[in-house]
């Protein structure tokens with residue numbers, strides 16, 4: 001199997017409604033697809049955003065607050081619900097989950113890095129689905145990934161994944177932000193993250209997302225440099241993941257260079 005180990009990152013905009021509350025239908029579909037992919041013999045690590053968004057929904061905030069302290073509190077409030085919902089649905093399909101909260105600390109020292117790698121390998125050997133997020137409560141500016149695109153790329157390298165799939169609220173990478181430019185055209189394959197490609201990405205994400213397209217391109221560059229392909233796909237229909245695994249070019253494929 002060419003793509004045995006897959007890291008799937010799902011963004012807040014895919015997991016929540018505009019109200020900020022969870023899109024349960026979407027989560028059900030995603031979990032069903034991941035469970036089915038595991039039944040086919042793939043190993044899946046899920047990097048899920050949404051804690052801050054869900055936390056905001058739980059306490060009745062319409063917008064994400066600016067202050068780090070508030071975001072941290074909302075992340076803690078939201079993460080508990082997020083993971084318990086994933087765990088409940090995965091259980092229906094016969095799979096268990098494990099919660100992994102990471103900070104950039106894992107990159108500082110070989111010991112921590114290797115320890116995280118071993119824990120992932122052990123979890124995967126039990127057949128469970130690791131569900132990863134940043135540990136926002138202890139993250140400060142110096143140690144935060146800041147966005148889960150970067151985190152997912154780090155995890156893909158850490159677990160030596162064969163493929164990183166980033167699910168977002170857009171069909172792929174365009175030559176300019178399609179929300180601002182009606183003539184924007186999708187780019188099906190990117191083989192080099194050049195300055196020109198970087199300049200096509202808008203800095204801002206949607207009101208619910210955090211990273212925007214720039215962090216997704218940086219994630220693509222990082223995994224490509226480490227020999228891993230990345231696919232950016234719309235998460236609105238999680239079944240599209242099957243088509244990616246069948247080799248169809250949907251979304252945007254960021255292809256690593258063969259050495």
Ligand SMILES: Nc1ncnc2c1ncn2[C@@H]1O[C@H](COP(=O)(O)OP(=O)(O)O)[C@@H](O)[C@H]1O
Pocket residue numbers: 010011012013014167168169170172173174175176177178179200201202203204205206207208209210211212213
């Ligand atoms: N060149 C581009 N191609 C596609 N989307 C872009 C581009 N530049 C900026 N964007 C914006 O990036 C958004 C996705 O990022 P974000 O809101 O952070 O999503 P997520 O929550 O999935 O991480 C899209 O909705 C789109 O408006």
Ligand SMILES: N[C@@H](CCC(=O)OP(=O)(O)O)C(=O)O
Pocket residue numbers: 010011012013048049050051052053075133134136146147148149205208209210211212
């Ligand atoms: N740790 C944060 C992730 C924030 C983030 O990167 O969001 P997104 O741009 O939707 O992937 C959370 O769970 O809300």
